[in-house]
Amino acid sequence: MRRLRMGMIGGGPGAFIGPVHRIAAEMDREIELVAGVFSSDAGRSRAAGESYRIDPARAYPDLDTMFAAEKAREDGIDFVSIVSPNHHHLPAARAALAAGLPVISDKPATTTFAEAKELAGHVAAAGLPYGLTHTYSGYPLVREARARVAAGQIGTVRKVVVEYPQGWLAGEAVGKQAEWRVDPARSGPGGCIGDIGTHAFQLTEFISGQEVTEILADLGAVVPGRQVDDDCTVLLRFSNGARGVLLASQIEVGEMNGLRIRLYGDKGGMVWKQEVPNTLTLHTLDGRTEIIHAAGTQIGPDAASRTRTPTGHPEGYLEAFANIYRDFAAVLRGEEAPLLPGIDTALRGMAFIATAVEASNNRAGWVPLTV
Template sequence: MNTQSKTRYGMVGGGEGAFIGAVHRMAAALDGEFALVCGAFSSDAERNGRSAAALGLDPVRAYATLDALLGGEAALPEDQRMEALAIVTPNHLHAPMAIAALDAGFHVLSEKPMALSLAEARAIDAAVARSGKLYGLAFTYSGYPLIEEARVRVARGDFGKIRLVQVEYSQGWLSRPIDQGGNKQAEWRTDPARAGLGGCLGDIGTHAFQLAEHVSGLAVESLSADLTTHVPGRRLDDDVAVLLRLEGGARGVLKASQIAAGDENGLCLRIHGEEGGLEWSQMEPNSLTLRWLDRPTEVIRAGGPGLDPSAMARLRTPAGHPEGYIEAFANLYRGFGRTLRAGASTPPPPGAADWFPGIRDGLRTMTFVEAVIENSAGEAKWTALADVPNDRPLSSAIEIPKG
């Protein structure tokens, strides 16, 4: 693929020293279908310049602000300007930047969560509708090949009617008050003004929720939640437990924690139906375990025999050559880029080779966040997601129980 046929993209945030920006760039580069042409990587002018130089960009296209980037790129000839913007900033900038880029005529691929609140998420939805541009979200784990295999097996009824959905995302990196000791990644993630209404809830709870609905094919209808802050002085939750009621009568449990001392990145999904169930772990992503009432347990391997074509389409190497996080992320970029090239304004349906998370995933996860907060802070035993208001103002004064 020559340079002219690549999707030209810009990036806001993700400069020198940032984690997720580098991950986005690796994912975008993996299939050779994207070219980074510009960016506003940092509000610090020197860091911004160094970041652009390290990435080999023309200094003229290392912009000081998002406004300068959007204006500068719009002034370029159509065959040179960026086509899409990757947003890899802290959460409080996701919505205003996405809306500005969409209104300026650019496609957007944003880090999650979608916004600070459901009201902001709906404002992004409105901007997508009026612009006709494509919008995607980096719910990375849904890009794994065996997550697609799991989704297919549930959808075709291999396990019978689904009864149980269990998802856990367990980390330990915030077990100590590093957010109060200068760790920049921890600092903004526990600041209500920059992270939003939920801490652990917004950061990794949204991943767990999106994965559970995506693979099960069932919408969560109501929930009962408990948010806790265990580390003294922390302003947002660091531990989340939620009971779920899903459509069709299925029940579920979602557990997310960033104070599970010693845990690394323990995302695990289990789904059970009348005849059997499945289990997948992000730390061993190339295996999918199937368990049955009346026959031996099976372990399905990435690239091995029997995989659905939609799962095989997400693989790049033969069986026995492990693929992981970057490749899953790259599947989302590849789908986004090819959908953009096809001239479509919405993601293809789940199961399509080029599927990626979009507006629906964003709105669902933000509705989930606000329902959890409302239920945990209130006296109601259950909160229906359909009853969550969409105009809640951002507040840093939400009461979260201390552990």
């Protein structure tokens, strides 16, 4: 079985996420990065190609050149990975799909909900796979949590609390990674809510198995002069009547990447923390607490199939990211990967961002979340 050939869009010099995508995609030896338009600047694109150690002739200056050249090759790319800032996502995906190439993209899918609906139309018209890298749903114990909730282990879900605190934007936004995230022309109207709030939102629905139907949002731009939100509090109501709270912030000094989710049902509760990702804590009504370990004998088949080392050998972010790429590779090979976030997840995420921003700006109280 040959490796699938990947073309990357974005990920040029100074980008954090490009190398992460490359490592994750290649981890299981099913995919190989062979080409890319790594920057809108031809020289920087060539420099990135050198750093990725690909054929210099396949570090292209623009998308049209890459698509034409790769189509003419017998060993041309099989799909593209979009790792550029948000405002590039729609035009890059649209061009790739028009060229007959499946797409996997960083989140959020686009800058606005209207763009997401346009993207969904292009995906449907092309009839090609589309994946979204909601990395945290690739963690084995997140998938174990989802399976246990679906099996009724904590009973009917009553309450979901998800927190995603960071502190890296508590001051002036300095550097390439920070600057575009606080620029609404590049990030879209949602700042923190789009950057990390959308991860927290996706995780609530992914694990609980319920859809959010209404929200009450309070988003703020705390740092003086900032044009997009950097601190978010959102109350949630779910399709089964459960209530929830989503807290996302990038101004909490001292916090790093403290994503945590807690779910409570009528029979028990569970807790998972991204910074301690290899344990899942379960509580029962009779007062017992159980710790589930990644790769342990008590985990189910999906979680077990997504671990690479024996229990006690920590796996983390890169391995979770690789699981998303493994799922996408399976889809490209004609296999099923039902847990891969796709265009439906993209639409729900963008609807959440748009609804939260508008509702907070208008102080609208509870508003429906519709896609």
